[in-house]
Amino acid sequence: MKRIEAVNDFVIKFANVNGSGSASANELFAKSFLRMGIPVSPRNIFPSNIQGLPTWYEVRVTEKGHLGRRGGVDLMVAMNPQTWAEDVKEIDPGGYLFYDNTKPLPPSRFRDDIQVVGMPLTEICNATYTDSRERQLFKNILYVGALAGMMGVEPEVIAELIGEQYKGKEKLLKPNLNAFKMGLDYARNHLKDAIGLKTKRAYAVGDKIFIEGNAAAALGCLYGGATVCAWYPITPSSSLAEAFQRSCSKLRVDKDTGKNKFAIIQAEDELASIGIVVGAGWNGARAFTATAGPGISLMSEFIGLAYFAEIPAVIIDVQRGGPSTGMPTRTQQSDVMKCAYASHGDTKHVLLFPEDPYECFEMGAQAFDLAERLQTPVFMMTDLDIGMNQRLCNPLVWDDARRYDRGKLMTEKMLEAGMEFGRYLDVDGDGIPYRTLPGTHPTKGAYFTRGTSKNAHAMYSEAGPDYVYNMQRLLKKFETAKTLVPKPVLTPSKEPARFGCIYYGSTSPAMHEALEALSQSGIFVNALRVRAFPFQDEIFDFVQSHSKVFVVEQNRDAQLKTLLVNDAGINPASLISVLHYDGEPITARFITKEISQIVTALNVRPIKKDKAA
Amino acid sequence: MTYVLKPRLHHPTLPKNKIGYTRRDYEGKVSTLCAGCGHDSISAALIQAFWELDIQPHRVAKLSGIGCSSKTPDYFLGNSHGFNTVHGRMPSALTGANLANRELIYLGVSGDGDSASIGLGQFAHVMRRGVNMTYILENNGVYGLTKGQFSATADQGSKSKRGAVNADAPVDTVSVALLMGATFVARSFSGDKQQLTPLVKAAIAHQGAAFIDVISPCVAFNNHPGSTKSYDYVRDHNEAVNRLDFWPTREAITVDYTEGGVIEVPQHDGSIIKLRKLSASYDPTDRIGAQDQIAQAAVKGEVLTGLLYLAPDAEDLHAHLNTCAVPFNQLGEKDLCPGAGTLEKINASLR
Numbered sequence: 017m018k019r020i021e022a023v024n025d026f027v028i029k030f031a032n033v034n035g036s037g038s039a040s041a042n043e044l045f046a047k048s049f050l051r052m053g054i055p056v057s058p059r060n061i062f063p064s065n066i067q068g069l070p071t072w073y074e075v076r077v078t079e080k081g082h083l084g085r086r087g088g089v090d091l092m093v094a095m096n097p098q099t100w101a102e103d104v105k106e107i108d109p110g111g112y113l114f115y116d117n118t119k120p121l122p123p124s125r126f127r128d129d130i131q132v133v134g135m136p137l138t139e140i141c142n143a144t145y146t147d148s149r150e151r152q153l154f155k156n157i158l159y160v161g162a163l164a165g166m167m168g169v170e171p172e173v174i175a176e177l178i179g180e181q182y183k184g185k186e187k188l189l190k191p192n193l194n195a196f197k198m199g200l201d202y203a204r205n206h207l208k209d210a211i212g213l214k215t216k217r218a219y220a221v222g223d224k225i226f227i228e229g230n231a232a233a234a235l236g237c238l239y240g241g242a243t244v245c246a247w248y249p250i251t252p253s254s255s256l257a258e259a260f261q262r263s264c265s266k267l268r269v270d271k272d273t274g275k276n277k278f279a280i281i282q283a284e285d286e287l288a289s290i291g292i293v294v295g296a297g298w299n300g301a302r303a304f305t306a307t308a309g310p311g312i313s314l315m316s317e318f319i320g321l322a323y324f325a326e327i328p329a330v331i332i333d334v335q336r337g338g339p340s341t342g343m344p345t346r347t348q349q350s351d352v353m354k355c356a357y358a359s360h361g362d363t364k365h366v367l368l369f370p371e372d373p374y375e376c377f378e379m380g381a382q383a384f385d386l387a388e389r390l391q392t393p394v395f396m397m398t399d400l401d402i403g404m405n406q407r408l409c410n411p412l413v414w415d416d417a418r419r420y421d422r423g424k425l426m427t428e429k430m431l432e433a434g435m436e437f438g439r440y441l442d443v444d445g446d447g448i449p450y451r452t453l454p455g456t457h458p459t460k461g462a463y464f465t466r467g468t469s470k471n472a473h474a475m476y477s478e479a480g481p482d483y484v485y486n487m488q489r490l491l492k493k494f495e496t497a498k499t500l501v502p503k504p505v506l507t508p509s510k511e512p513a514r515f516g517c518i519y520y521g522s523t524s525p526a527m528h529e530a531l532e533a534l535s536q537s538g539i540f541v542n543a544l545r546v547r548a549f550p551f552q553d554e555i556f557d558f559v560q561s562h563s564k565v566f567v568v569e570q571n572r573d574a575q576l577k578t579l580l581v582n583d584a585g586i587n588p589a590s591l592i593s594v595l596h597y598d599g600e601p602i603t604a605r606f607i608t609k610e611i612s613q614i615v616t617a618l619n620v621r622p623i624k625k626d627k628a629a
Numbered sequence: 630m631t632y633v634l635k636p637r638l639h640h641p642t643l644p645k646n647k648i649g650y651t652r653r654d655y656e657g658k659v660s661t662l663c664a665g666c667g668h669d670s671i672s673a674a675l676i677q678a679f680w681e682l683d684i685q686p687h688r689v690a691k692l693s694g695i696g697c698s699s700k701t702p703d704y705f706l707g708n709s710h711g712f713n714t715v716h717g718r719m720p721s722a723l724t725g726a727n728l729a730n731r732e733l734i735y736l737g738v739s740g741d742g743d744s745a746s747i748g749l750g751q752f753a754h755v756m757r758r759g760v761n762m763t764y765i766l767e768n769n770g771v772y773g774l775t776k777g778q779f780s781a782t783a784d785q786g787s788k789s790k791r792g793a794v795n796a797d798a799p800v801d802t803v804s805v806a807l808l809m810g811a812t813f814v815a816r817s818f819s820g821d822k823q824q825l826t827p828l829v830k831a832a833i834a835h836q837g838a839a840f841i842d843v844i845s846p847c848v849a850f851n852n853h854p855g856s857t858k859s860y861d862y863v864r865d866h867n868e869a870v871n872r873l874d875f876w877p878t879r880e881a882i883t884v885d886y887t888e889g890g891v892i893e894v895p896q897h898d899g900s901i902i903k904l905r906k907l908s909a910s911y912d913p914t915d916r917i918g919a920q921d922q923i924a925q926a927a928v929k930g931e932v933l934t935g936l937l938y939l940a941p942d943a944e945d946l947h948a949h950l951n952t953c954a955v956p957f958n959q960l961g962e963k964d965l966c967p968g969a970g971t972l973e974k975i976n977a978s979l980r
Contacts (some may be wrong), residue, residue, distance in 0.1 A: 050980075132932035225979035235975065241965040243957040244728050267967045277964055279728045283721065284754045291714070291721025291751070298722070299690070299713055301729030317715050411976040414969045418963055453958060454690040454710035454726070455733050462687060464703050465830075466713040476703075528711030 020110040021212035024054050024079035026090040028163075028213075031103045032156075033096050035067030041156035042073040043406070044177050045163060048224060050408070051173040052098065053218040057083040057525070059405050059601065064344045070099045079218050083372075083408060084526030087603035091213055093159060100125065102534035104175035112211050116157070122525050133210045135162055135202060144198070153540070154195040161199020166211045170202055174524070200414055216464035225373075225411050229402035230306075231372035233332055234259035235412065236380020237304055238267060238449040241420050242330070246281045247310065251344045252400040253334035256281075256306040286311040290318040297328040298465060300425070300453040302384045304330035307473035309338045309351045312358060319358025319393050319570075321467040323490070326440070326449070328387035328394075331355075332380070333401040339510030346599025349521055351395050355395045356549055362487065366394045366497050371400060371524035374409040375547075379502065381414075388423035391451060391498055401569070401601040426450040431460040437528045439463045439474035440486055494550055501548035504555055507531065515615070516562035518555070519577060520546045522601065523568055529604035530611070539615050541566070546576065551584040559586050564618070566611055568594040570602050581623040597599040635659055645911055647683040651729035654725035655657070655680045657707040661700065667772040667819030667845030667860075668698055668767050671941065672705045674822050675736070675765070678829035679706065679791075689734045694719040694748060697774055698740030698767035698845075703821040711776045717748025720755030725945070727760050730956040732946050734833060739780040742772050745800040752802070756809035763832040764840045764899050766802055768820070777850035787903070788855030801927065803937060812943035813839035814919070818863050827873045828936060834900045837943030844867050868921075868931040870911040874903045895941060913939050941959035 020026070030036035039060075047057040057076040063069035063473040072469055076086050091112040094103045105115055109129040115121075117134030126132055137158055141151040164174055174196060182189035203210075216544060234256050237245070257280065264278040283289040289305045296303035307315070312333055322329045323355075336344025338350045339473035355367055366386060368379040379396050387394040412446070431452070437460065440449050448474075463474040471482040507528070519527045531543055544558045559565050567577040574593040580586045594610045596602040635656070655676040660669050679686065686708040693699035695716035702711040705780075713723040718827040723737045744752040744766050749775045755764070770783040777790050788794055806814045813835040817825040825843065832839035844863050846852045852859045857866075895901050912918055919938040928932040955964075 109723070126854045153973060161977070209695075223980070226978050227979050235972075239762075239966050241962065243960060243965065244725060246725065265969065268965070270953055273953065274951070276951050277953050277957075277960060279952055279957070281724070281728075281758075288721040288724075288751055288754060291718045292725035295692070295712075295725025295727075297724035297725070299726040299729035299733075301725075302728070303725060318718065321715050344832055346773050414966070414972045416969045418962075451712075453730075455688055455730065458685055458687045458707055462708045462709040462710050464713065467714070527936075531641060555899040617948075619633075 017129055018110050019212050020090050020108065022090065022113070024077060024215045025217060026077055026213045027086050027239050028075045028077070028086060028091045028093065029103075029106070030075075030093045031096045031099050031444060032071050032073065033098070034063060034065055034069045036095075036156070037153040038071070038095065038156050039073065040181070041160050042075070043179065044174065045160045046075045046406075047226070048164065048169050048173045049075075049215065050221055051177065052170060052215060053221050054215060055081045055083065055220050055224075057085070057298040057408065059085060059401070061600070062345050063378075070096050076451070079220050081220055082391075082604065084524075084529055085601040086529075086602045087605040093157070093163070095157050101244045102308055104130075112213070114163070114211075118319060118533065122338045123466075130357040131205060131211070133166070135159070135207065139267045140202070141200065148241050152525070154191065156188050157192055157195035158199040161196040161536040162203040162207065162295040164196075165200040165203025166207050168214050170217070175564065181471065183339050201348050204541050211588045221408070223411055224408045225233060226408055228255065228259075229370070229373045229376040229398050229406060230256035230334065230404060231259040232409075232412065233306075233376040233398060233403070235394065236377040237330070237384075238263050238382040239414055240302065241379030242304050242384060243277065243306070244279050244281075244292065244296040244301050246283050246289040247307065248283050250284045250286075250308045250311050252336050252404045253306040253308050253311070253332065254331060256405060275625060281528065284588060286314040286388055286424055287318065290331070293329045293331075294318050294322050294327050296485065297387070302328075302330070302388070304331040304383070306334065308344075309354065310335055310341065312351055312354055316359045319365070319567040320361060320363055322393045323359065323363045323365065324361075324467055325465050326391040326451070328384075328391055328467070330383045330387050330394050330396070330469070332396045334403040335397060337597075343599045345400070346601065347522065347601055348570050348577065348597055349397070349399060349523075350573075350597070351574075352397065352571070353578060355397060356583075364494055364550070366390065366501060366571070367393060368394065368396045368502065369432070369547050370396060370398055370521040371404065371545065372409045373407050376402065377412045381464050382502070383420040386497070388499055389421050389448070389500060390425060390493060391448060392493070396616055399522050413448060415476070426452045426456070428457045431457045436471045437461050437513050440470065440489070442489050442492070446496040447489045447494075447562070448496060449489075460468065461627050465505050498550045501550065501552075503552060505545040506558070507543040507545070509537060511540040513540040513542045514563045515541045516558055516565040517541045517568060518541045518546055518565055518569055518576070518580070519543065519568040519612070523570060524595050526607055527568060528605045530607035533604060533608045534611060537612065539612060541611065544574040549579060549583070551626035555580070556586060558585050559590055564592055566591055566594050566614070568602070568607060572597045646680050648685060649934060650680065650686070652676060652680045655686055656710070657704045660704040662927050663849050665848040666697070667769065667843075668701050668804065669704070669848070670819040670844050671765065671767055671825070672701050674825040677706050677826050679824070681826070681939065682830055683733060684833070687690070688732075689736055689760045690718050691722045691736045691738065692726060693738040694740070694742050694743035696740040697771070697847075698738055699743060701767070702736070702738050707956075717743050717746070719743065719749065720751040720760070723762055724755060724758065724760050724765075725849060727762065727946065728952075729958045731761075732956050735760070737762050739766050740765065741766065741768045741780040741802070742958070744858060745781040745802055746907040753805060753809045756811040756840065758946050759810065759838045759944060759949065761834075761947070762835055762838060763829065764798040764838070765829075765841070766810055766842045767845045768802065768842050768858070769845050769851050770856070771811055771847050771851040773847050773850055783858040784916060788853070788856045790850050790853055801923070802856065803840075804840075804920060804923055805958075807916060807923075807938055810838070811840045811938075812837035812940040814841045815840070815931070815936045816844070818844050818867055820860055820864065821867070821934075823845050824869065824872070824934065827855055831873060831936065835939075837940070837945045846909055862938065863932060866930055866932050868926060868933050870908045870933055870935040870937065871913065872907060907935070913926055913937060914941065917939070
């Protein structure tokens with residue numbers, strides 16, 4: 017049997033029991049590679065449960081920096097008897113199974129085509145610790161030590177990380193270091209060269225940072241000037257509001273007075289969350305909510321009001337598997353249509369698609385400028401894969417010269433100077449009217465905001481022409497939005513290409529890896545990453561200039577493709593969907609296989625390498 | 630309703646308040662409600678209250694839900710911003726607006742369908758949070774705009790205009806507000822402006838969640854024999870627990886009380902609420918006692934009115950959240966953005 021040998025390029029999966037304390041040990045392990053200059057991409061695969069159900073942590077070690085999920089497992093750390101059979105099955109042939117061999121298992125529980133590495137973890141822990149919780153917790157640190165020993169992770173690096181984690185908690189520091197050392201020594205003495213997956217110091221991390229998308233988005237909201245956050249707990253978005261709370265407690269408390277320059281309300285439901293956001297937006301504060309698909313369903317009525325009455329609001333949808341309660345702890349891009357057209361009647365909304373935590377920060381801040389400039393709800397569409405996993409990304413950037421765009425606000429001075437105010441009057445031809453905030457002027461600029469039809473001066477009107485004027489102006493405003501939202505990003509292929517590919521959001525790292533793999537097998541594809549809706553002309557032109565364009569998405573119904581056909585007037589015959597929606601993040605292997613098969617079926621087999629397909 | 634436009638001119642001798650506004654300056658558009666609608670009387674009481682309190686109309690924000698009552702903010706304080714939100718969700722929009730600018734006065738106008746049926750949840754939660762507002766519930770026990778269906782405040786056994794009998798237990802909004810932590814709870818009757826106007830003034834001055842349930846007969850669909858929200862029924866069963874006077878400042882307390890005990894309740898802003906007790910056993914600062922007496926009266930078929938509960942030491946949402954004095958909507962980059970230097974430190978901590 018040939019065993020897998022690799023340096024700085026492999027996938028390790030930890031199979032644990034939820035609530036057993038494995039998460040921090042596994043994270044420690046993942047971070048040790050970063051400190052050795054090797055990029056990693058970890059993913060939590062967890063149940064909708066607090067304690068007792070299976071949970072997995074997958075770490076992709078990738079010196080090349082491929083941060084998407086690769087697919088396949090080179091080393092399984094099988095710590096959960098409940099999932100043993102499926103965990104063993106998942107290992108690639110020639111891969112490794114690391115397990116606790118305190119109790120002997122019959123040969124039928126293993127496979128012939130994998131390497132089995134046993135270590136008596138329970139036995140060692142029972143001999144060393146008397147407290148049952150300690151036995152449980154240090155077992156995790158013990159296997160981290162053993163893995164480090166077998167794979168050549170520098171022990172100093174892990175010791176440093178343990179030191180940072182337990183800074184000021186000497187009581188915990190020492191035993192953790194001991195447990196780590198014990199595992200390390202065991203591996204050095206008993207498991208020498210048991211695993212062919214090795215690490216060595218590299219220089220591929222640079223100044224990149226390691227952060228969850230939800231934390232980055234929360235910082236984006238903070239930098240973008242959000243003062244009001246109203247939310248209702250829902251996976252996978254809860255950690256975003258909680259991160260906002262933590263960041264604000266550090267960065268938004270007035271030093272002199274001790275007073276908060278923020279308000280966070282955990283509302284009674286999503287209807288109230290969005291109501292608070294809309295009320296605050298109406299009154300001139302930057303406000304947002306973070307939610308997931310079921311929350312969007314509940315918020316839809318208020319979203320329609322904000323669209324029609326033209327009130328700024330920022331909604332962050334950390335998408336999960338739908339429909340209904342769906343797969344609350346799995347990832348998908350399945351709220352695209354729902355958000356694009358949220359609410360009854362003719363509505364359309366601005367959507368932003370960040371690819372990683374860096375863009376969660378950038379677009380999180382930008383969303384407030386867009387919402388105020390366009391006086392409308394703006395959605396940032398992240399997902400569980402970006403939101404709840406730590407991801408290596410470029411350091412967050414802020415330009416101190418940047419000013420918030422508060423949009424067309426008519427001030428007391430402007431009213432006093434005699435400027436005409438019509439709340440829904442298109443004075444500049446861009447579809448965006450002026451608004452006044454409550455309390456601006458004693459006698460001028462007050463108006464009544466309503467969800468019913470009205471004329472350009474905000475007077476109640478059921479007259480057809482008044483209604484049509486506003487609906488047409490809203491369309492014009494949506495055209496203006498095209499000039500303001502982030503442009504798509506083109507990744508041209510090295511060779512001229514007949515095929516194009518459109519993708520967005522968390523698909524990005526897997527897509528880039530797939531493009532590399534495809535070009536190695538002679539299939540060249542130009543790739544366009546869509547970053548926003550409404551779609552700009554560049555997207556239309558991109559499709560026009562290719563014979564076929566793949567649209568890669570993480571949902572069943574090809575939602576972005578539907579939007580491209582419906583809203584950008586793209587001929588559906590020129591689009592081919594590549595869809596992944598089982599709840600796990602899309603992989604490069606999946607995209608490569610799908611596109612290769614389709615290209616083959618289209619009878620354009622590459623004749624030889626490096627020739628355009 | 631009337632189709633006649635209001636004349637812009639008014640009599641030069643119309644009295645002015647301390648800031649030089651006449652009552653006309655507190656009016657809005659002509660009401661489109663039915664002639665004799667109780668809601669119009671409430672609008673009149675609101676106009677009177679704001680005028681007497683010398684509040685600049687544009688410093689008030691009026692928010693409402695959906696329904697006949699929710700249309701009324703268009704019919705008073707024409708120079709205030711108004712926001713007709715979605716059905717049953719005014720409380721959340723008002724909460725957000727209040728967070729954005731704590732300096733304005735917030736008036737929430739709602740109906741019984743809006744607050745007790747579709748919006749019971751938001752009604753309860755806005756009281757829990759102690760949002761500084763005056764919440765007026767114009768209660769007629771019926772859906773007017775959709776022509777006469779029962780709402781959740783309709784009494785059990787009351788008859789609709791078409792003769793249907795309501796079998797469902799009623800929601801008593803006053804009891805709900807008390808239970809949920811409202812710090813000012815009153816009930817009044819649209820037909821009794823003498824009682825209602827001072828209650829509105831006191832509610833506006835109250836720095837916390839102030840709630841007034843105003844029974845406001847619907848002349849089109851709920852003013853017939855067999856209804857418990859008709860003018861006649863409410864007049865016959867109205868049991869006022871106190872009469873209230875409101876003084877904007879401490880100095881001006883000179884009044885002659887001829888009967889009953891007088892209770893003075895100072896407010897945070899220095900104003901004083903004076904209550905003339907009509908019922909010897911009623912203590913409006915006793916939350917539990919108030920709940921008990923309201924329930925007792927309901928059993929007897931009486932409608933208890935007046936200031937039912939007042940917490941003198943009320944706190945509002947901004948106090949709970951420890952927010953800064955400057956309204957959020959006036960804070961800029963300098964106040965809100967920690968800048969590039971801080972971000973660089975954050976980046977460094979993430980490596």
